[in-house]
Amino acid sequence: MDHQLDQHTAVKETLPTVFGYLGIGIAFGVVGRASGFSPWLVLFMSLFIYAGSAQFITVSLLVSHSPIISIVLATFLVNARMILLSLTIAPYFKQASLAKNIFLGTLLTDESFALGMNKLNFTQGRLNFPWFNTVNLLAYATWNIATLIGALIGNYIADPQQLGLDFAIIAMFIGLLYLQVSADRSLALSLQLLMIGLTLALSYFGAVFIPSNLLIIVVTIVGCSCGVFIKHRFYPGQTTSH
Known part of the structure; x- marks a missing residue:
């Protein structure tokens, strides 16, 4: 296996984005708890919805007692961009099985996509399942841990926006953009x-x-x-x- 595309390298290259996941994940946990949901229900949402902006929308719609169909459609529209992102990375995994492709697409995020696109600059346009899967799994684990932390401390934070956690994801993307431009x-x-x-x-x-x-x-x-x-x-x- 190419050392540039192994799991160990993936962990090192994903770690800088962890702070973004931690910031916005904790913010969601705090908001979910403040909306009256139990910490375990907040964690359940992150485990099965796993979509930052859509999760915030889901919480607000649930609190306002919106119909289930409205929540489903809103979540789909907010995350429809993932169809485009998945179509973009799919050609790099033609040799992988259908199950592996589905698994990658299921856990794909804006951040892991950006990391993947940046990685192409250093691998002669190649990606593989072990590297990308490790990036996705680390992001998924971090997001859910951050969500649970936020939900557990939610009772002690009256206004989560005062912490500036909502800017963490923006700062992370600014960093990813810089890396992409400087490396390409x-x-x-x-x-x-x-x-x-x-x-x-x-x-x-x-x-x-x-x-x-x-x-x-x-x-x-x-x-x-x-x-x-x-x-x-x-x-x-x-x-x-x-």
Whole structure:
């Protein structure tokens, strides 16, 4: 097995993202407990829903006694982007069994996807099941432990927003973006910065017209389409390693 794609390497490369999982996971646990749910029910939600933003929405909908179908549809819409992310990583696991592919897709997160895309810069465009599965499992375990911690201490925290835990996930993605840009030599830096600026603009102005649960999907599709056009129109000599 390539030492760059083994479990030990996966653990080391996932550890920097753990703080993001801890921050937002504890915040969810606190919010869930403050909403009147028992620590074990809060943990159960993390174990079986395992979707940060969707879990916050689920708690608010349950508290407001919304119909089950509304909760299911809201959760699906918020996490529909995972379909796009799964389709993106699927080609790298053609040699893996269907069961392994399903397992990877089930535990896939925005963070593990970002780590995977960044990893391609160092492995000549290759990924394997042991590395990616370790990333996913470490993220899953951390998220659930953080949720339980938050639920257990929830009674002692009146306002979780005062801790600034909601910014942890944003800070983590800023770090992942920096690593991606600094490591990717297959695309011109100017092209990458241009696409970052375009994505920010699309997100900012799109938030005015597009529902928040669809914004990520729309920006992803529009941004990728613009990126392909700009790359082939203004950077014809650029080739990607993956």
